[in-house]
Amino acid sequence: MQPTANFTAANLARSLLRRSRQGALATLMTGSGDPYCSLVNVASHYDGSSILLISRLAVHTKNVIADTRVSLMLDERAEGDPLEGSRIMVAGTAEEAGGELRTTLRRRYLNAHPSAESFADFNDFSFFRIRPTGVHLVAGFGRIVDLKPEKILTSLEGAEALLEAEQSAIDHMNADHRDALNLYATQLLGAETADWRCTGCDPDGLDISADKHSALRLDFPRRIVAPAELRVVLKELAEKARAATRH
Numbered sequence: 253m254q255p256t257a258n259f260t261a262a263n264l265a266r267s268l269l270r271r272s273r274q275g276a277l278a279t280l281m282t283g284s285g286d287p288y289c290s291l292v293n294v295a296s297h298y299d300g301s302s303i304l305l306i307s308r309l310a311v312h313t314k315n316v317i318a319d320t321r322v323s324l325m326l327d328e329r330a331e332g333d334p335l336e337g338s339r340i341m342v343a344g345t346a347e348e349a350g351g352e353l354r355t356t357l358r359r360r361y362l363n364a365h366p367s368a369e370s371f372a373d374f375n376d377f378s379f380f381r382i383r384p385t386g387v388h389l390v391a392g393f394g395r396i397v398d399l400k401p402e403k404i405l406t407s408l409e410g411a412e413a414l415l416e417a418e419q420s421a422i423d424h425m426n427a428d429h430r431d432a433l434n435l436y437a438t439q440l441l442g443a444e445t446a447d448w449r450c451t452g453c454d455p456d457g458l459d460i461s462a463d464k465h466s467a468l469r470l471d472f473p474r475r476i477v478a479p480a481e482l483r484v485v486l487k488e489l490a491e492k493a494r495a496a497t498r499h
Contacts, residue, residue: 258361258467261389261395261397261399262399262403263471264338264389264391264405265340265387265389265399265403265404265434266404266406266469267469267471268302268326268327268328268338268339268340268389269296269301269302269326269340269342269404270296270297270300270303270393270457270459270467270469271301271328271364271453271459271467271468271469272294272326272327272467273293273294273295273326273364273365273461273467274291274292274294274329275291275294275302275324275325275326276289276290276291276292276303276324276325277290277291277292277304277322278322278323278325279310279311279312279315279316279319279321279322280315280318280321281311281315281366282314282315282318282319285319287412288311288312288315290310290311290312292306292324293305293365293368294310294324294326295357295360295361295363295364295365295463296360296364296452296459297356297360298356298406298408298411298418299356299405299406299407299408299416299440299454300340300404300405300406300454301344301383301384301405302326302381302382302383302418303357303360303379303380303381303382304346304362304379304380304382304392305361305365305368305377305378305379305380305382306377306378306380307374307375307376307377307378308376308377308378309376313378315378316346317348320345320346320347321344321345322343322344322345322382323341323342323343323344324341324342324382325339325340325341326339326340326342326343329487336392337389338389338392339389339390340387340390341387341388341389342382342384342387343382343384343385343386343387343388344382344384344386344388344401345375345379345382345383345385346380346381346382347381347382347383348378348379348380348412349378349379349380349381351404353381354379355377357379357381358372358379359419359473360452361387363378363422363451363452364451364452364459364461364467375378378409382491383401384401384404384405385401386398386399386400386401386409386453387400387401387403387404394462406454406455407455408454410477411454411455411476411477411478412468412475412480413477413478413479414453414455414477414478414479414481415454416479417423417479417482418452418453418454420480421450421453421482422450422451422452422453425449425450426449426450429486429490430447430448431448432486432490432493433448433449433460434446434448434490435490435493435494435497436448436458436460436468436470436489436490436493437460437462437468438440438493438495439493439494439496440446440470440492440493441468441470442480443462443466443468446462446463447462447467448460448461448462448468449461449462453465453482453491454470455472455473455475455476455477457469457470457471457472458472458486459464470489472485472489473485473488473489490494
């Protein structure tokens with residue numbers, strides 16, 4: 253489990269939404285309505301809702317087009333007994349994205365899954381965003397909580413400037429501050445040294461990844477809504493991480 257100083261059910265659910273790169277997607281079979289489950293890669297929107305890139309040739313996509321109701325299981329992929337790790341089941345509706353939203357989902361998905369660029373624009377592939385209607389969290393024995401979407405999704409109110417500058421901030425961090433990203437991962441999040449790169453940011457935190465299997469979430473100490481605030485908080489966190497190396 254990614255360490256957190258202040259555990260709450262909502263914080264853990266948010267972290268799982270941001271860190272998950274694969275999940276089990278449950279849809280309803282066209283015609284019969286029978287349950288159908290498949291493995292999918294996922295990324296996250298600015299607000300934390302899940303993004304899918306799926307082909308219309310796949311059974312699950314045909315199911316979604318006929319009935320948008322879905323559920324998505326995300327888990328920590330922890331070593332040992334997987335039932336001892338935390339997981340969430342997100343229930344909601346899968347909406348196909350077009351126009352500006354598709355551009356946003358495409359960019360954020362490819363930041364998380366760069367290899368998907370080779371097929372992301374094929375005619376049969378579409379981006380979908382799952383809008384949650386409810387979340388069921390299992391965080392261990394006796395720690396089972398149902399959460400409303402507003403408790404786990406990030407508010408984007410007033411953050412337009414930050415979201416517009418997100419990709420330039422990602423590119424800057426990856427080009428000039430890989431040392432800081434490694435410090436965040438190792439000193440603040442308890443991870444191993446690796447080639448950590450930034451994959452996203454939003455008002456509540458920074459997403460970093462070392463490979464397709466390792467993703468971390470760095471929560472900000474306060475909500476930010478502007479690029480200047482982002483620079484300040486990332487500098488503060490880097491200083492905190494450097495100080496940790498001296499103790």
